[in-house]
Amino acid sequence: MGGAGSPRLGCVLRIDRATYDAIVAHAREDHPDEACGVVAGPEGSDRPERFIPMLNAARSPTFYEFDSADLLRLYREMDDRDEEPVVVYHSHTATEAYPSRTDIGLAAEPNAHYVLVSTRHHGEQTGLAGDEVEFRSFRIVDGVVTEEDVEVVESYLFGHSPTTVVYD
Numbered sequence: 264m265g266g267a268g269s270p271r272l273g274c275v276l277r278i279d280r281a282t283y284d285a286i287v288a289h290a291r292e293d294h295p296d297e298a299c300g301v302v303a304g305p306e307g308s309d310r311p312e313r314f315i316p317m318l319n320a321a322r323s324p325t326f327y328e329f330d331s332a333d334l335l336r337l338y339r340e341m342d343d344r345d346e347e348p349v350v351v352y353h354s355h356t357a358t359e360a361y362p363s364r365t366d367i368g369l370a371a372e373p374n375a376h377y378v379l380v381s382t383r384h385h386g387e388q389t390g391l392a393g394d395e396v397e398f399r400s401f402r403i404v405d406g407v408v409t410e411e412d413v414e415v416v417e418s419y420l421f422g423h424s425p426t427t428v429v430y431d
Protein backbone atom coordinates (compact mmCIF):
# COMPACT_ATOMS: atom_id res chain seq x y z
CA MET A 264 0.00 0.00 0.00
CA GLY A 265 0.95 3.66 -0.24
CA GLY A 266 2.71 3.41 -3.58
CA ALA A 267 5.24 5.92 -4.77
CA GLY A 268 3.72 9.25 -5.67
CA SER A 269 0.71 8.99 -3.39
CA PRO A 270 0.35 12.15 -1.34
CA ARG A 271 1.85 11.60 2.07
CA LEU A 272 0.52 14.03 4.61
CA GLY A 273 1.89 14.16 8.10
CA CYS A 274 0.22 11.69 10.44
CA VAL A 275 -0.36 14.30 13.11
CA LEU A 276 -2.96 16.96 13.58
CA ARG A 277 -1.32 20.15 14.83
CA ILE A 278 -3.91 22.49 16.23
CA ASP A 279 -3.67 25.61 18.34
CA ARG A 280 -5.03 25.73 21.86
CA ALA A 281 -7.80 28.26 21.12
CA THR A 282 -9.23 26.19 18.27
CA TYR A 283 -8.99 22.98 20.30
CA ASP A 284 -10.87 24.66 23.14
CA ALA A 285 -13.49 26.06 20.75
CA ILE A 286 -14.24 22.60 19.34
CA VAL A 287 -14.58 21.12 22.83
CA ALA A 288 -16.80 24.02 23.94
CA HIS A 289 -19.07 23.55 20.92
CA ALA A 290 -19.38 19.81 21.64
CA ARG A 291 -20.33 20.52 25.27
CA GLU A 292 -22.77 23.23 24.30
CA ASP A 293 -24.74 21.01 21.92
CA HIS A 294 -24.68 17.95 24.19
CA PRO A 295 -26.72 15.67 24.15
CA ASP A 296 -27.01 16.33 20.42
CA GLU A 297 -23.98 15.89 18.23
CA ALA A 298 -22.14 19.07 17.32
CA CYS A 299 -20.30 19.48 14.02
CA GLY A 300 -18.16 21.98 12.17
CA VAL A 301 -15.12 22.70 10.11
CA VAL A 302 -11.78 24.40 10.67
CA ALA A 303 -10.62 25.89 7.41
CA GLY A 304 -7.07 26.78 6.48
CA PRO A 305 -5.07 27.96 3.47
CA GLU A 306 -5.03 25.32 0.71
CA GLY A 307 -2.16 22.90 1.08
CA SER A 308 -1.03 24.39 4.40
CA ASP A 309 -2.44 21.68 6.69
CA ARG A 310 -3.05 24.48 9.21
CA PRO A 311 -6.51 24.62 10.79
CA GLU A 312 -6.91 28.36 11.30
CA ARG A 313 -10.52 29.45 10.87
CA PHE A 314 -13.02 27.82 13.23
CA ILE A 315 -16.48 27.48 11.69
CA PRO A 316 -19.10 25.84 13.94
CA MET A 317 -21.93 24.42 11.84
CA LEU A 318 -25.48 23.50 12.59
CA ASN A 319 -26.28 19.82 12.99
CA ALA A 320 -29.25 19.79 10.63
CA ALA A 321 -30.25 16.37 12.01
CA ARG A 322 -30.33 17.71 15.60
CA SER A 323 -29.70 14.19 16.75
CA PRO A 324 -27.80 12.55 19.61
CA THR A 325 -26.65 9.77 17.29
CA PHE A 326 -26.13 11.40 13.92
CA TYR A 327 -24.88 14.60 12.36
CA GLU A 328 -25.53 16.15 9.03
CA PHE A 329 -24.39 19.52 7.75
CA ASP A 330 -27.20 21.65 6.44
CA SER A 331 -26.77 21.42 2.66
CA ALA A 332 -27.32 25.14 2.02
CA ASP A 333 -24.86 26.07 4.79
CA LEU A 334 -22.34 23.65 3.41
CA LEU A 335 -22.65 25.00 -0.11
CA ARG A 336 -22.18 28.54 1.22
CA LEU A 337 -19.15 27.47 3.23
CA TYR A 338 -17.51 25.76 0.24
CA ARG A 339 -18.03 28.84 -1.92
CA GLU A 340 -16.53 31.02 0.79
CA MET A 341 -13.52 28.75 1.24
CA ASP A 342 -13.06 28.70 -2.52
CA ASP A 343 -13.01 32.51 -2.62
CA ARG A 344 -10.44 32.61 0.16
CA ASP A 345 -8.27 29.79 -1.25
CA GLU A 346 -9.04 27.71 1.78
CA GLU A 347 -9.91 24.08 2.29
CA PRO A 348 -11.48 22.15 5.17
CA VAL A 349 -8.38 21.14 7.15
CA VAL A 350 -10.44 19.72 10.02
CA VAL A 351 -13.95 18.30 9.88
CA TYR A 352 -15.13 17.70 13.43
CA HIS A 353 -18.15 16.29 15.18
CA SER A 354 -19.01 14.99 18.60
CA HIS A 355 -20.28 11.70 19.89
CA THR A 356 -22.41 12.10 22.97
CA ALA A 357 -22.90 8.49 24.11
CA THR A 358 -20.14 6.54 22.39
CA GLU A 359 -16.38 6.72 22.07
CA ALA A 360 -14.60 9.26 19.88
CA TYR A 361 -14.21 6.90 16.93
CA PRO A 362 -15.83 7.21 13.48
CA SER A 363 -19.04 5.23 13.09
CA ARG A 364 -19.86 3.25 9.96
CA THR A 365 -22.02 6.18 8.87
CA ASP A 366 -19.19 8.65 9.51
CA ILE A 367 -16.82 6.54 7.43
CA GLY A 368 -19.35 6.29 4.61
CA LEU A 369 -19.86 10.06 4.56
CA ALA A 370 -16.19 11.03 4.78
CA ALA A 371 -15.49 12.67 1.44
CA GLU A 372 -12.34 14.66 2.17
CA PRO A 373 -9.22 12.47 1.91
CA ASN A 374 -7.01 15.39 2.93
CA ALA A 375 -9.03 16.39 5.99
CA HIS A 376 -8.37 15.53 9.59
CA TYR A 377 -11.58 14.01 10.93
CA VAL A 378 -11.78 15.04 14.56
CA LEU A 379 -14.07 13.21 16.98
CA VAL A 380 -14.84 14.56 20.41
CA SER A 381 -16.79 12.47 22.89
CA THR A 382 -18.82 14.11 25.62
CA ARG A 383 -20.09 10.76 26.93
CA HIS A 384 -19.95 9.70 30.56
CA HIS A 385 -16.82 7.64 30.81
CA GLY A 386 -15.69 6.23 34.13
CA GLU A 387 -15.10 9.18 36.42
CA GLN A 388 -15.32 11.61 33.52
CA THR A 389 -18.65 13.22 32.77
CA GLY A 390 -17.45 14.81 29.55
CA LEU A 391 -18.67 18.14 30.85
CA ALA A 392 -16.80 21.29 31.85
CA GLY A 393 -13.81 20.71 34.08
CA ASP A 394 -13.33 17.12 32.95
CA GLU A 395 -11.18 15.75 30.20
CA VAL A 396 -12.90 14.91 26.95
CA GLU A 397 -11.82 12.38 24.37
CA PHE A 398 -10.41 14.32 21.43
CA ARG A 399 -9.09 12.14 18.61
CA SER A 400 -8.17 12.69 15.00
CA PHE A 401 -8.38 10.35 12.03
CA ARG A 402 -7.72 10.17 8.34
CA ILE A 403 -10.52 8.49 6.44
CA VAL A 404 -9.56 7.49 2.90
CA ASP A 405 -11.58 5.03 0.80
CA GLY A 406 -13.30 3.69 3.89
CA VAL A 407 -10.03 3.08 5.73
CA VAL A 408 -9.68 4.80 9.11
CA THR A 409 -6.22 5.71 10.38
CA GLU A 410 -5.84 7.39 13.74
CA GLU A 411 -3.21 10.09 14.05
CA ASP A 412 -1.66 11.98 16.95
CA VAL A 413 -3.06 15.30 18.08
CA GLU A 414 -0.54 17.95 18.97
CA VAL A 415 -1.84 21.08 20.65
CA VAL A 416 0.36 24.13 20.21
CA GLU A 417 -0.15 27.35 22.09
CA SER A 418 0.00 29.39 18.92
CA TYR A 419 1.12 29.03 15.33
CA LEU A 420 3.15 32.20 15.76
CA PHE A 421 5.64 30.30 17.85
CA GLY A 422 5.39 27.10 15.88
CA HIS A 423 6.56 23.95 17.56
CA SER A 424 7.53 25.36 20.94
CA PRO A 425 8.93 23.44 23.91
CA THR A 426 5.64 23.97 25.75
CA THR A 427 3.83 21.77 23.22
CA VAL A 428 1.64 19.14 24.81
CA VAL A 429 1.09 15.89 22.93
CA TYR A 430 -2.14 14.01 23.46
CA ASP A 431 -2.51 10.49 22.21
Ligand SMILES: [Zn+2]
Pocket residue numbers: 327353354355362363366
Ligand atom coordinates in the same frame (compact mmCIF):
# COMPACT_ATOMS: atom_id res chain seq x y z
ZN1 LIG B 1 -20.20 10.17 14.30
